[in-house]
Amino acid sequence: MGQAHDVLERARAARLEGRYEDALRDHLWFHENALSVEPGMAGVRLSFALRDWIYLAEKFPLARRALQGLRDRDTAKMLNGGESRDLFRDIVAINSALGEERATHDLFERMDIQMAPLAQQCADLALPALVAAEDYALARRYLGDPIARVKGLAANLNAYTQELVKTGGTSSAPALLSFVLNYTKEVRLVVEVLRREDEEALAAQASQAALDDLTSDALRDAVQREFDTPGATIAAMVQHARANTTEH
Template sequence: MERARKARLENRFEDALRDHLWFHENALAVEPGMAGVRLSFALRDWIYLAEQFPLARRALQGLRDRDTARMLNGAASRELFRDISAINGALGEERATHELFVQVDIQMPQLAQQCADLALPALVAAEDWPLARRHLPEPLERVSHLATHLNAYTEQLAKSGNTSSAPALLATVLNYTKEVRMIALVLARVDEDELAAQVTTAALDELRSPALRDAVQREFDTPGATIAAMLAHARQEQN
């Protein structure tokens, strides 16, 4: 991945694309711990390359189309759906994720339930409120599950005493508030306003740390506050 980045910066675009393709297809066989990087930083760098080298975008779309065909023709799995939705997100083509999920919901309803959390952003982007609501059978339970993970992550950071983990914590807070907002929005759009309010309240009440609750509340009150905090922290680190 580093070699691909270096090649892009040196305008060796074909070399960069070759390494991006290799990394996407082979990284997990070499190092399973790269799963998160493969669908985040690596795809981000790939899009940077595509802005200068259109063939890179077509190659990424080709991988997406290949995996979509696999998904609908006998090789379906949550992991494969995650790959496809991440690529569509990087490409800004969330509608393709919505279209795929509709097909999965028809052909493989049990798998659709397993992939619903991955599909939710695309369902919201497509404003398919009925389908999104059908795959949110227990919104309060889902928020409780998200809060449990955030509590555990925060407590682990506190025990480690790692002061450099602030950006990671802020990113986690941002993801948490985005997820809760999406759930509340789906409920509001199907006229379940009372449950939407309960979801937002529970998202705060189930957080054990007062500082964490304050951070989430700030993001609820002022969307973008967490990103501003991340930028401020980065400037502080530079100084």
């Protein structure tokens, strides 16, 4: 493991030991420097690291204010010529961790006016926040062809599944279930926007395409279960983890 990983582990240990200022110092370093020393930590930086930061904020309010400060700094940068999809992704992830999706919506509204081409590039990242804010009209404008969008999502899931089949092994099951969960979430967003905009027929077509375009019966069954019973995929992930623990 590299330096960035070690700093994140150190932040977690400091939090658990009640050394909150040390933990915050390490979180700040990790967020600002991790990618320069370990580019492979990109996913961790915007998921597990932010989750741990929020855990710290529950004990140490200054940590929340520090994270909001980073978000505000990056938002100002976006609106003053430093715009990029990667920077917007950072802002979206921080707002999601903070439970402040409205801030993502408000920023995207300004991007729609000031930098429409970039807004188009970032629309997929903004969609959950637009739906959370119930701004279905703005979401629909950037949805494009919803059937093509769903087919593209299905093609990605098919390709990912085929790659996992090549590698084999049951260890890939949690990753696949996670991908299925994300797929169903994205499809649901598309369908909800269409329904809220009174495009019921198109919503039904999108829902059907989300199943018809999957190439595996097992995959189709897993997606159908999640559509029918939201949370079924998470339950399957927990069951798999417990079974794995029992085996070892």
